[in-house]
Amino acid sequence: MITLSGAHTIGQSHCNGILPHLYNFTGRDDATDTDPAMNKNFAVFLKKLCPQGNRTSTIFIDSTANTFDRAYYKNVLQGKGIFMTDSTLITNPVGKKVVTKFSKPGSSFFTEFAAGMVKMGNLGVLTGTQGEIRKKCQFVNK
Template sequence: MGCSTRTVKKSWVSLSLVASILCWSAVSAQLTPNFYNKTCPQALPIVKAAITQALSQEARMGASLLRLHFHDCFVNGCDGSILLDDTTTFRGEKSAGANANSARGFEVIDNIKTQIEKVCSGVVSCADILALATRDSVVELGGPSWNVTLGRRDSRTASLSGANTNLPGPTSSLTSLISAFQAQGLSAKDMIALSGAHTIGQSRCQFFRSRIYNESNIDKAFAASLQKNCPFNGAGDSNLAPLDSTTANGFDNNYYKNLRSQKGVFHSDQELFNGGSADAQVTTYSTDQQAFFTDFAASMVRMGNIKPLTGTQGEIRKNCRRIN
């Protein structure tokens, strides 16, 4: 139904005015790809150039930024809350179990924010910068593009408890993965598509040690290769292994091919191809990269639209690490 300010009786004027304002607010609160076209047209080119430079120095950074966006959106929506530093009176999401000593890429976002503030001070949110940086990282590594809808504002707080509760971990079952995504308004199909983000990036030994020594649904030669850098005795917790051993820094469908060969690094990865409801979709993606790219892009848009702050909610932080 369209908005209308027409009145029938004079006594309804004030009610009509309120309705008109509410209708305008609802429309203005919608995220849109051209949100900064007039207020800061330099924003998108600045983000893209910075990402190209950052990934040329370290390709792994693309996966880190993608993970950062995911971990942001799953805790109270895509509001830049994960970027906030702890203070003497505030404890944010960086120290949560899923983020402590593993969430990274903050300096890249800081650099982009500094550049944008020089040309458009107080206009572009940190949450939007993170969303754009994620898209540009995926494209830079050979993956699909999508229109990032913009207009998010930054939160003035964060949720340590939410970060500890909402983010699925490397030992999650298929059922718990589906539930975690459904809690954010995302489908099982979205979950399987977004899990393809593990076609890039690396993990520390401590998060997959149990799988490579204790699980049977893993290729024996693959497990042995990982064991060389991840001893059973607990040494080398921080040693890294690529989540996609075929093309570690290339965004493609090899992640799904690996799952069909029982070469998922995490228990949660292999759960997507383990005789369950996700098998058919994994098989499709493993044989049709374009199908994966199309679904991944669509799911990224949906994830990026999780409970954004818009209008007068939140703020536009001048520094992504702290509130104004």
């Protein structure tokens, strides 16, 4: 998952995807309830782009959002990952070691990412009544 999380190096997210990281980390749902692992200045910057309650604006996922590169891992190490899952990558020594390795030039990130995508692409896709297309990604349909 650490390798495939590298896909966060490109693209955008709606503010809705990061509001819990900024305002509801422990469930208090207030402006001070920010992930403590997040860089404080970065949190202030994101809160300007995504004020509490703003669910529709979009923001770039990383500092080089139009380039597939290692910037995502550098950002995560600096506490500048925008998703809650980004912070969790470095909460244990093994994860932090992999993120650190992938952040460096000459790392195996690109090769491992390609292999991971091929492996994921070979997973059987559930169709018909065996699977579902979720109306909201975070929740199983009712």
